[in-house]
Amino acid sequence: MTTPLSSHYHLAVVIRVFNENQDIVQENLRALNESLSGLKAVDKSIILVDDGSLPPFEMKKCNEIVRHTSLWQIRHNINLGAGAALETGFEFIRRHLPEVDWVATFDPDGQHRADDVKTLLDHASQKVANPRETAFSLFGSRFLGEVENIDPGRLWILRLARFFTNAFYGFNLTDVHNGLRVFSRKAIDHIRLRSADFTYASEMLHLIKLHGITVEEHPVRICYTDYSKSKGQKNLNALSILKNMILGRIIP
Amino acid sequence: MIYRIIGLTILFYFFIHWIQLFRRKRVTVAHFLAFESVLLSIIIVFIFPDVSSFFARQMGITRGADFAVYTLVLFLLLLTFSLVRSNRDGRESLQRLVRELAIREARNLDKID
Numbered sequence: 001m002t003t004p005l006s007s008h009y010h011l012a013v014v015i016r017v018f019n020e021n022q023d024i025v026q027e028n029l030r031a032l033n034e035s036l037s038g039l040k041a042v043d044k045s046i047i048l049v050d051d052g053s054l055p056p057f058e059m060k061k062c063n064e065i066v067r068h069t070s071l072w073q074i075r076h077n078i079n080l081g082a083g084a085a086l087e088t089g090f091e092f093i094r095r096h097l098p099e100v101d102w103v104a105t106f107d108p109d110g111q112h113r114a115d116d117v118k119t120l121l122d123h124a125s126q127k128v129a130n131p132r133e134t135a136f137s138l139f140g141s142r143f144l145g146e147v148e149n150i151d152p153g154r155l156w157i158l159r160l161a162r163f164f165t166n167a168f169y170g171f172n173l174t175d176v177h178n179g180l181r182v183f184s185r186k187a188i189d190h191i192r193l194r195s196a197d198f199t200y201a202s203e204m205l206h207l208i209k210l211h212g213i214t215v216e217e218h219p220v221r222i223c224y225t226d227y228s229k230s231k232g233q234k235n236l237n238a239l240s241i242l243k244n245m246i247l248g249r250i251i252p
Numbered sequence: 253m254i255y256r257i258i259g260l261t262i263l264f265y266f267f268i269h270w271i272q273l274f275r276r277k278r279v280t281v282a283h284f285l286a287f288e289s290v291l292l293s294i295i296i297v298f299i300f301p302d303v304s305s306f307f308a309r310q311m312g313i314t315r316g317a318d319f320a321v322y323t324l325v326l327f328l329l330l331l332t333f334s335l336v337r338s339n340r341d342g343r344e345s346l347q348r349l350v351r352e353l354a355i356r357e358a359r360n361l362d363k364i365d
Contacts, residue, residue, distance in 0.1 A: 059361055070360065071361040072359065072361065073359045074354045074355060074357075075354055076351070076354050077354070078350060080350055084350075084351070087351070088351045088355065092355050092358060095355065096358070196343065196347055251336050251337060251340075
């Protein structure tokens with residue numbers, strides 16, 4: 001594969017917000033925009049999917065963010081879940097942003113480092129010359145990289161989730177529930193999520209397997225803050241995800 | 253005897269309730285026939301318990317009660333399957349509707365002063 005870093009391409013970042021602290025989201029979007037500004041040959045779009053926040057999420061200082069980036073806001077009238085919000089972002093890209101070559105997903109609660117999006121995109125674009133022709137996905141992995149301030153309970157849940165998901169779908173991934181991912185355009189055309197909740201991460205792997213999409217991992221740093229811990233999925237949700245995975249296999 | 257009377261009362265209630273649902277066009281013909289056949293079979297077994305023993309012997313099962321339990325388990329599995337599917341279909345329809353509205357009303361914040 002060739003290295004197309006000198007060529008021009010378009011990146012869209014899909015971000016789900018649900019009852020978020022506006023200042024924290026603003027700060028993370030600013031960091032993301034600054035980080036991506038370093039990529040001179042890249043056009044950028046940020047698609048902010050408000051998953052039924054009450055009151056609705058409003059960007060206060062969007063001019064700072066949109067200086068070099070096209071910023072879209074999409075709002076679900078009711079809360080559907082993380083999977084449904086991502087699919088809304090993907091569907092919007094499929095329908096209205098035909099120019100997009102790469103799609104990244106990013107959590108705005110401070111867990112993800114903005115620089116890692118750039119690193120993942122660099123790595124993916126080195127691997128794939130034409131993202132419109134090659135179905136490729138690159139997952140961030142906290143277990144290949146670093147993880148800070150994680151609760152021991154959450155660590156065990158993630159390990160169990162990794163074991164079950166790899167066993168269910170025949171992968172050998174180190175981090176299956178990391179929201180930091182990059183997909184080629186061709187991969188996004190295939191990944192049509194039906195799961196509304198966090199089961200989407202497992203369904204995504206099922207679709208990746210089904211459509212023969214290449215999947216690789218790259219080290220990233222995840223930093224749990226008090227805010228992200230309060231916002232993230234609860235450990236007990238793991239049981240619901242496992243139940244949905246089993247039901248999905250028995251009753252497709 | 254009391255158990256049989258209570259059971260038959262409940263079964264007849266559901267039998268009549270389904271006829272009313274069908275008359276009000278709340279259920280399809282296939283759904284109505286399937287449900288009423290099951291209810292009618294259970295009513296017959298309640299009135300003539302030996303019938304289940306007869307069917308049990310035909311199926312190679314020793315006792316009529318076992319035959320009734322196996323049939324019930326199969327019926328409940330089918331019911332669960334159908335409920336899970338219809339529940340999922342409903343949720344997915346809602347998801348598609350909310351998504352469609354959201355995409356139609358998408359705002360490009362570059363163009364907002």
